[in-house]
Amino acid sequence: MSPVVDVADPADPRLDDFRDLNSVDRRPDLPSGKGLVIAEGVLVVQRMLASRFRPRAMLGTDRRLQELTADLQDCDAPYYRVNAEVMAEVVGFHLNRGVLASASRPPELTVEAVIDGARTVAVLEGVNDHENLGSIFRNAAGLGVDGVLFGTGCADPLYRRAVRVSMGHALLVPYAWATAWPRDLNTLRDKGFRIMAMTPDPAARTLADAMAEVGDQPVAILVGAEGPGLTETAMRASDVRVRIPMSRGTDSLNVATAAALAFYERVRFEHPAG
Amino acid sequence: MSPVVDVADPADPRLDDFRDLNSVDRRPDLPSGKGLVIAEGVLVVQRMLASRFRPRAMLGTDRRLQELTADLQDCDAPYYRVNAEVMAEVVGFHLNRGVLASASRPPELTVEAVIDGARTVAVLEGVNDHENLGSIFRNAAGLGVDGVLFGTGCADPLYRRAVRVSMGHALLVPYAWATAWPRDLNTLRDKGFRIMAMTPDPAARTLADAMAEVGDQPVAILVGAEGPGLTETAMRASDVRVRIPMSRGTDSLNVATAAALAFYERVRFEHPAG
CATH class of the missing domain: 3.40.1280.10 (SPOUT methyltransferase, trefoil knot domain)
Structure with missing residues (x-):
């Protein structure tokens, strides 16, 4: 089961995978940068959990955590639990899907x-x-x-x-x-x-x-x-x-x-x- | 043939059909406002000219006017010819399609x-x-x-x-x-x-x-x-x-x-x- 970690400070570096998602040069999903894969929303996070892309962190509200409880049984990546305001400050806009997961890129398939x-x-x-x-x-x-x-x-x-x-x-x-x-x-x-x-x-x-x-x-x-x-x-x-x-x-x-x-x-x- | 009217002043009221296209409350295509129909780009303007929606005005660059010359033979709505800067100032953003046409809404079909x-x-x-x-x-x-x-x-x-x-x-x-x-x-x-x-x-x-x-x-x-x-x-x-x-x-x-x-x-x- 994913450990749940409450975070109140939007500047907390543990949330860096999800910072400035829309920033032209800092966004974390650019292959030229961190090259992370970002899943948004309960359904897509569930699909990531079922995929070869293993989440390394999640950021979301308590409500989305409840919806994902069953899916997180076999996951050991941390779930950073925040309120909607902290979440908006981290990602840079109001994201109404309420949950994000990040994954590193695995090797490409042949x-x-x-x-x-x-x-x-x-x-x-x-x-x-x-x-x-x-x-x-x-x-x-x-x-x-x-x-x-x-x-x-x-x-x-x-x-x-x-x-x-x-x-x-x-x-x-x-x-x-x-x-x-x-x-x-x-x-x-x-x-x-x-x-x-x-x-x-x-x-x-x-x-x-x-x-x-x-x-x-x-x-x-x-x-x-x-x-x-x-x-x-x-x-x-x-x-x-x-x-x-x-x-x-x-x-x-x-x-x-x-x-x-x-x-x-x-x-x-x-x-x-x- | 559409009369071509050169306009250099973005505040010219003859361009009002195309003003603030993205404005939440002033945009001209809202049924609650002017309810105009707006066509963007050469292809869509050509389709408007072939439709039951008769253009009442056009706003565009000289380059787009040249591309539309044949289509405008049977049209008598004015083509307000502007440069790209004036166009951007009128519509409120840089519109790279280069031409717009406005039409009033005809009666709905049954x-x-x-x-x-x-x-x-x-x-x-x-x-x-x-x-x-x-x-x-x-x-x-x-x-x-x-x-x-x-x-x-x-x-x-x-x-x-x-x-x-x-x-x-x-x-x-x-x-x-x-x-x-x-x-x-x-x-x-x-x-x-x-x-x-x-x-x-x-x-x-x-x-x-x-x-x-x-x-x-x-x-x-x-x-x-x-x-x-x-x-x-x-x-x-x-x-x-x-x-x-x-x-x-x-x-x-x-x-x-x-x-x-x-x-x-x-x-x-x-x-x-x-």
Whole structure:
């Protein structure tokens, strides 16, 4: 059980993991700084506790402590119990979620570890917006995607905003960074994956047709940033180009929404085991 | 062609439509105030020009004027040409989209006008987040939805943030407010619509099954707010309860994403005419 430590002084250095969360240069979740992973709110803290990211400290109100009691049985990181005013002074703004947890970054997973045994993986290229990244993890978790791979140009999925928007699923859905892009797609192909590149190109196959064709074969779904989309290099390294049937004008959908449609097409009749 | 009027004084009252855009009490897009509709950026201004929302004034840089020249041929609202500094001083922050247009609110459309001839409509209950509302309009436009109806508890789709997130489609996809909720669903039923209520209930039918069953019959897709979902009253007033096959935990997807999956299931093989 986490030891509960009452703290009344917002300057107490034991609270430093949570100080100035919005500060441009001091925020603790920047990889260039402490590189901590920050979970906000009861649900996301619970997910952190269930993840490979082990909390090293928590900061929160008594009310949130009560809500987390069962979850903290097997945790030995301290829970710094404060009132709302102290909490606001430490983090630099009023945070109505009432609880935060910090974790150090564990070693990154390898591509092989993420795809081993996976049926469906998402592969992202150039997705540099934290909100979109977070949404993709949330959609991946909800729609049966087993893992996420990052090609070049992607933002940090452990940035606070990404973790929050993902509802904590950025901590639970395994991900890895490609070491050679797009050559790592060959690793997927060698493992039997069919590699689908999403594009607005009307000459591409519909998601429905392409997904029906693969049946039980493992699938990798490649998506690129909103606007530019996938690079031609990544497209050429894939097996098939797929599109969403679109109407009215030339807008693409938001990248996280487009990815969700592909994930859904894969599981539309029933959710996978697990 | 819009007359171009050079303005150098940020205090010029002709720019009042665009003043203090982020001010809590003075912002011009509040229904309680001027109730103006504000379009931001070249793409959204172009969509406003193509919509039933007729611009009454524009404020922008010379560069954006050049980009809009062709679109402004049939417009007689003035284009107030300013430099970036004047623009920032008027709106209250640096707006890098470089152009704004204002429109008065035209009379609301009726439910009958929106559903007449429609094949697919989205019906929202309690969707009170402007970003989600905007995303739903964007997804509706991209995935062939003909109109949107609002039950109780929905936010204003013409709020600046909603229009921006919708990429201007809040101005183009017709919508109407229900006058009696959920009784207005009977109007849909009388017009031959099959009314599907989205729910996370595992006892509900899958979207795929329910949508296959309706074939060419018009469909109304009901979605409720994230968290509470649809009220039981709205559920009972619908014809069938439908669900997305979900995995891993009890999270629902974001409401705009859930709606997108339903819209997609309706058009997954080909986009509709129009």
